[in-house]
Amino acid sequence: MADKTSHEPLRPEIPAVLTRLQGRIRRYVFWEGMATVLVVLSLFFWVSLALDYGFSVIFKMEFARDFRVVIALIAIGLAAAALVTRVLARMFRDFHYEALALVLERRFPQLNDRLITSVQLAKPTADRSPLTDDMLHRAVDEVGDMADGLPLRDVFDFGPLKKVMAAVVLLAASIIGFAILFPGAFTTWYHRNVVFADEFWPRASELELVVLATPGERVRPFRDGVYKHPRGADLTLLASVPTGKTTPERVRMNYRFKNRGGGGDGYFSQLGESQFRMTVKGLQHSSELTITGGDYYNRRPYVVEVVDAPVVDRIVLDSLYPPYTRLNEVNTDGTDFVRTPIAVQATRHALPVGTDVIFRTDSNKPLTAARIQTASFTLDLNPEQATLMIPSTTEQADQVVPIAADLASTFIDPEGQRIAIPLIITGEAAPQLLTAEGEVRWPLPLPVESSLLIELTDQDEVVSQQPTRLNLSGIVDEPPVVETRPKGIRNSITRQAVIPIEGKITDDYGIAETRFEYTVNQEAEFRQHPFNSSANLDREFDVDESFDVLDLDLALGQKLTLSVVATDGDNLNGPHEKRSEATVFEIVSPEELLSLISARELNLRNRFEQILREVQARRTDLSAHRAKLLAAEPLRGTTPPPERVDEVRKQLRELDISVETVAQRSLLDIRKNANETASIEEAFADIHAELINNRVKAQRMLDRIEEGILKPLNLLNTIHYNNVDESLGLFKLALDRQQSPYEPLDKCIAELDSTIAQIEKILAAMLKLATINEARELLRAILEKQEELKKQTEQERKRKLIESLK
Numbered sequence: 001m002a003d004k005t006s007h008e009p010l011r012p013e014i015p016a017v018l019t020r021l022q023g024r025i026r027r028y029v030f031w032e033g034m035a036t037v038l039v040v041l042s043l044f045f046w047v048s049l050a051l052d053y054g055f056s057v058i059f060k061m062e063f064a065r066d067f068r069v070v071i072a073l074i075a076i077g078l079a080a081a082a083l084v085t086r087v088l089a090r091m092f093r094d095f096h097y098e099a100l101a102l103v104l105e106r107r108f109p110q111l112n113d114r115l116i117t118s119v120q121l122a123k124p125t126a127d128r129s130p131l132t133d134d135m136l137h138r139a140v141d142e143v144g145d146m147a148d149g150l151p152l153r154d155v156f157d158f159g160p161l162k163k164v165m166a167a168v169v170l171l172a173a174s175i176i177g178f179a180i181l182f183p184g185a186f187t188t189w190y191h192r193n194v195v196f197a198d199e200f201w202p203r204a205s206e207l208e209l210v211v212l213a214t215p216g217e218r219v220r221p222f223r224d225g226v227y228k229h230p231r232g233a234d235l236t237l238l239a240s241v242p243t244g245k246t247t248p249e250r251v252r253m254n255y256r257f258k259n260r261g262g263g264g265d266g267y268f269s270q271l272g273e274s275q276f277r278m279t280v281k282g283l284q285h286s287s288e289l290t291i292t293g294g295d296y297y298n299r300r301p302y303v304v305e306v307v308d309a310p311v312v313d314r315i316v317l318d319s320l321y322p323p324y325t326r327l328n329e330v331n332t333d334g335t336d337f338v339r340t341p342i343a344v345q346a347t348r349h350a351l352p353v354g355t356d357v358i359f360r361t362d363s364n365k366p367l368t369a370a371r372i373q374t375a376s377f378t379l380d381l382n383p384e385q386a387t388l389m390i391p392s393t394t395e396q397a398d399q400v401v402p403i404a405a406d407l408a409s410t411f412i413d414p415e416g417q418r419i420a421i422p423l424i425i426t427g428e429a430a431p432q433l434l435t436a437e438g439e440v441r442w443p444l445p446l447p448v449e450s451s452l453l454i455e456l457t458d459q460d461e462v463v464s465q466q467p468t469r470l471n472l473s474g475i476v477d478e479p480p481v482v483e484t485r486p487k488g489i490r491n492s493i494t495r496q497a498v499i500p501i502e503g504k505i506t507d508d509y510g511i512a513e514t515r516f517e518y519t520v521n522q523e524a525e526f527r528q529h530p531f532n533s534s535a536n537l538d539r540e541f542d543v544d545e546s547f548d549v550l551d552l553d554l555a556l557g558q559k560l561t562l563s564v565v566a567t568d569g570d571n572l573n574g575p576h577e578k579r580s581e582a583t584v585f586e587i588v589s590p591e592e593l594l595s596l597i598s599a600r601e602l603n604l605r606n607r608f609e610q611i612l613r614e615v616q617a618r619r620t621d622l623s624a625h626r627a628k629l630l631a632a633e634p635l636r637g638t639t640p641p642p643e644r645v646d647e648v649r650k651q652l653r654e655l656d657i658s659v660e661t662v663a664q665r666s667l668l669d670i671r672k673n674a675n676e677t678a679s680i681e682e683a684f685a686d687i688h689a690e691l692i693n694n695r696v697k698a699q700r701m702l703d704r705i706e707e708g709i710l711k712p713l714n715l716l717n718t719i720h721y722n723n724v725d726e727s728l729g730l731f732k733l734a735l736d737r738q739q740s741p742y743e744p745l746d747k748c749i750a751e752l753d754s755t756i757a758q759i760e761k762i763l764a765a766m767l768k769l770a771t772i773n774e775a776r777e778l779l780r781a782i783l784e785k786q787e788e789l790k791k792q793t794e795q796e797r798k799r800k801l802i803e804s805l806k
Contacts, residue, residue, distance in 0.1 A: 028161065033087030035164040037079050042171030044075030048193045053185070056201045062299045068193050198299060204246040205294030207276075209302060212236040214465055215455075222302050228460040230309035235283045239291060241274040248294030251276040258286040258303070268293075310456035312468040314362045315344040322354035324477070324570045325509045326537070344470060352509075353427045353474040354572045356443055358420055361454055361468075366416035369457040373467075374450050377433055381411045381419065388440050390433055401440055416459070425450075425474040427573050448474035479578035480507040480566035484543050488689025492588045492596055495554050496695040499547040499585070505566045510537035512569040516547050517579065519561045520554065526563075537569055549585075550695075560585040590696045597687055604680050605766045611673050611680075612759045618666045619752040625659050626745050659741070663732040666748075670728060674721040681713040708765030712758060720755040727751045 048071050056062050063071075179186040184202055191197040211227050213220040214234060220227060229235055241247045250270075256263030262285075268276035276293070288301035318339040321327040328337035339358065342349070351357065359372075369382040378389040386408035390399040412419055422443035431445035453467040484503030493499065505511055514535050517526035535541040547562060554560065563582040567575050588596075632655050640648045688705050691698055731744040 030087060032161045032164055033083065033085075035161070035168045036082045036086045038168045039164060039171060040075065040079045040082050042168070042175060044072070044079075045175055045189070046171070048072070048075070049185075049189050052189065052192060053201055056203075057295075061297055062192075062200060065196055065198060069196060072193060072196075200299060203295045205248045205296040206242050206245040207239045207248075207251065207291055207293050207296050207298075208242060209237060209239050209289075209291055209298070212238050212277075213463065215463065215467075218463070220461065225300055226303045226305055228305045228307050228462055229283060230462050230465050231306050232282050232284055233309065233465050235280040235304060237268070237278050237280075237289075239268055239276040239278075239293070246294060247274050248296065251278075251291065251293035253278055254290045254292075255280070255287045255304075258288060260285060263287065307460050307462060308364065309462050309465050310363050310365045310367060310458040311464060312361045312454055312456065313364050315468075315470060316360040316362075317342040317344060317349065317351065318358035318360060319351055320356040321352055322570075322572050324568075324572060324574075325352050327352070327509075347469055348471040348473065350473040350475050351425055353425055353448060353476050355425050355474075357423045357425065359423050359452075361419045363417050363419075363456055363458075365458040365460075367412060367419075367456050368416065368459050368461070370412065370419050371453075371455040371457075372419075372421060373453040373455070374446065376430065376447065376450075377444070379421065379444070381408065383409060383412050383414075383416070386411060388433065388444075401434065401438070403440055407442075419454075425472065427474065427476060446472060446474070448476060450474075475508070477508060477568065477570040477572075477574060477576060479576035480505050480511055480568050482564055482566050482578050482580040484564045484580045486583055488686060489693045490596075490686075490690060491583070491585055492593055493549060493560075493585045494590050494593055494694040494696065495556070495587055496550045497585075498693050498695065499549060499562060500689075500693060501543055501545050501547065501562075501564060503543045503564075503580075505535065505541045505543060505564070507539055507566070507568045510539055510569045511535035511541050511566055512537060512575060513567040514541065514543070515565050516545070517563050517565045518547070520552065521558055522561065528565075535566075541566075549587075554587045556587050556589055558587045560587070590694070593690075593694055593696060594698065597690065600683070600687065601766070604683055605763070607676065608680055608759070608763055608766065611676055612756065612763060614669060614673055615752065615756055615759060618669055619749060619756060621662050622666060622745060622749055622752070625662050626742070626749070628655055629659065629741065629745075656735075660732070660735050663728065663735055667725065667728045667732060670721065670724050674717060674725070677713065677721070678717050681710065681717060684709050684713065704765065704768070708768070709762060712762045712765070716755070716758050716762065720751070720758050724748065724751045724755055 048068070051071065052063050052068065188199055188201055191199045192201075209222065211220045211222070211229070212218070214230070214236070217236065219238075237253065239251050251268040252265065253268065254263070254265040264280075266278060266280075268278040271277050283304065283306060286306045287304045289298075289304060290301050291298050318341050320337060320339050323337075327340070329340065330336065331338050342351075369380070371381070372379040376390070378391075380387050380389070385405055386403040388401045388403060390401070392398050411421060424443040424445050425448070426445045427448060428445070429447055431447060433441055433445065435441050450472045452470045452472060454464075454470070455467045456464045482503070482505050484501050484505070487500040487502040489497065489499055501516075505514060512535070514531045516529040516531070518529065519526055529547065531543075531545050533545070543564065545564075549560065552560070561582050561584050564580040565577060567577045570576055632652060635648050635652060684705060688702060688710065691702055691705075727744060727748040727750075731741055731748050734741045734744050
């Protein structure tokens with residue numbers, strides 16, 4: 001027989017009460033779980049506040065952002081776990097009617113298991129007996145009657161919910177109260193632990209750090225915590241306490257090098273009430289700085305990034321010289337001058353006055369600004385604008401003149417590594433920098449002596465540590481240098497004389513004109529006489545000119561003042577003229593000139609006679625020592641008795657010293673005599689030339705001087721003295737080598753004999769010339785006496801004639 005199943009349908013009141021219970025359970029779970037989540041989040045506030053603020057109070061430091069993020073993530077994780085386990089997992093749990101019925105059965109004993117029985121009867125089961133069905137049916141009816149009246153609220157234990165809700169309320173109230181009482185601290189907590197902003201907790205002390213950058217201790221801030229510092233320069237820091245903040249007792253800095261080990265620390269020096277200063281000498285490496293003072297410290301290290309300072313790599317002067325210098329090259333067409341680039345190698349450079357210069361500098365880094373400073377102006381440049389500051393010489397403010405933007409943009413090239421400024425070197429002490437309209441005069445004029453200081457600022461806002469200095473000098477065109485002198489003539493000349501002038505005229509850039517200028521008897525103005533040759537703008541001109549006195553028709557006793565004048569080609573600041581030292585000539589008669597020459601000849605003859613005596617003395621001295629050497633030969637060749645050994649050695653040593661002394665003295669004396677003889681030869685050559693230049697009719701005298709004196713003197717100077725000098729040198733060498741001295745000594749004596757004979761021959765010619773001159777002088781004296789007697793006779797006749805008329 002087949003099985004039969006049956007079930008008892010539930011009355012509607014039972015599912016309704018169970019459904020309500022299920023909803024109440026879900027609501028309870030939701031509020032309890034959410035309260036737990038809020039408790040976790042509230043605890044996160046207090047825990048994070050306590051940790052973050054407590055750490056800052058105790059250690060004077062802030063938690064790093066990463067650490068705060070970790071705490072927040074932990075709190076979020078706990079809240080999420082509470083939400084999942086205490087809310088979501090419980091809310092969406094499947095509540096079966098049997099479980100709900102059991103909950104009600106435990107809470108309401110009066111149900112007497114009828115509710116659970118009713119729920120179970122609703123499931124299909126095997127056939128039951130009629131008695132069982134009746135009993136179950138009655139139980140279901142009773143439960144249905146009781147279900148609507150069950151107080152479902154009594155099922156729940158609201159103690160835990162109330163506790164957690166109380167905790168939520170308490171924590172929320174505490175947070176709200178904290179936010180009301182301490183809004184700044186709450187805002188700081190919110191920014192630091194929710195928004196994760198880099199913000200400090202409010203502190204009693206605070207420090208604002210800047211850099212006093214070199215040169216000039218210019219204030220430079222840290223931009224986003226970074227300052228770029230020139231390598232090797234001193235790092236000077238200034239920490240200031242803002243108004244309303246407590247000044248710490250001391251401020252300390254710790255620094256460590258980036259990308260390498262090492263670092264250091266130190267304390268600031270206090271300046272006044274609210275500033276502290278510290279200097280790190282010669283910083284070479286990028287560093288991170290931590291500043292502490294009171295309860296303050298910088299959360300994020302200040303970074304000092306060490307970079308190379310901008311420097312001038314090269315200075316080039318593109319020079320266009322003044323035309324008078326003739327230094328410019330021309331273009332390929334030959335139509336215009338081109339600039340000459342000059343690379344400056346030192347701190348000083350000189351250019352001719354009037355040179356137009358493009359002043360170019362190349363830097364090692366791209367630039368954002370530059371300053372060129374001189375004593376007369378300061379030029380500030382950047383790619384967009386430029387200004388010229390002219391310092392005031394009075395108490396008024398300095399004058400600042402803006403420069404047109406289109407012109408300013410040309411001073412620094414687009415890459416920022418080259419500066420080009422047009423300048424001109426003037427001869428003015430204080431050149432005018434502005435036009436009559438008040439605009440800047442271009443090219444900028446510089447005085448003759450100018451010191452330029454070039455200061456660069458690069459893209460890192462780093463300024464040159466030491467301005468580059470260039471001393472630019474203007475070479476003022478000097479007058480020509482005239483170095484001339486009369487040649488072959490003295491200050492006493494005849495009326496028909498020719499005055500030869502020799503020498504050299506030089507000028508930096510070229511000689512435009514040369515001439516004679518002269519006066520007679522100290523006239524007020526010079527008269528001009530041209531040269532026969534022209535300098536043709538040569539920088540060096542050899543003068544070989546003659547001035548003919550005959551054309552002037554001068555009288556005896558008159559004085560002629562003669563000089564050479566040269567003019568340069570400077571058409572910009574000149575021309576410049578230079579006169580040689582004037583030479584004064586007196587006009588004398590030929591007889592008087594010959595008389596003067598005779599006196600000079602006498603002096604020369606006396607000097608020559610002295611030379612003869614000295615040469616003879618050298619010959620005698622050498623002969624005497626030769627005899628002494630021969631006399632000492634037996635002593636050298638034999639062994640003296642023992643008692644005379646020391647005596648003989650002493651005699652020989654004294655003799656050797658004496659011979660060496662006479663050899664040395666003779667060599668020096670002969671060379672002195674040779675020099676004196678050369679000067680005598682030159683003096684007689686001057687006399688010979690003087691006679692010719694004065695056009696004195698004394699041909700026989702000229703021939704005697706040339707053939708009898710000058711030529712033999714030349715032979716004496718070029719051959720005889722040289723032979724004696726050579727033989728004396730060989731004699732001295734033999735003595736030094738301790739060789740036999742007789743052969744070179746005999747040769748010395750023979751050469752001296754030849755020299756003495758030559759000197760005596762010349763002296764005889766001088767005496768013969770002197771005899772002629774004495775006869776001429778005697779004749780001149782007779783003529784002068786005759787002329788004097790003639791004058792006295794005429795005077796006597798006049799006297800007697802006057803007496804006869806009385």
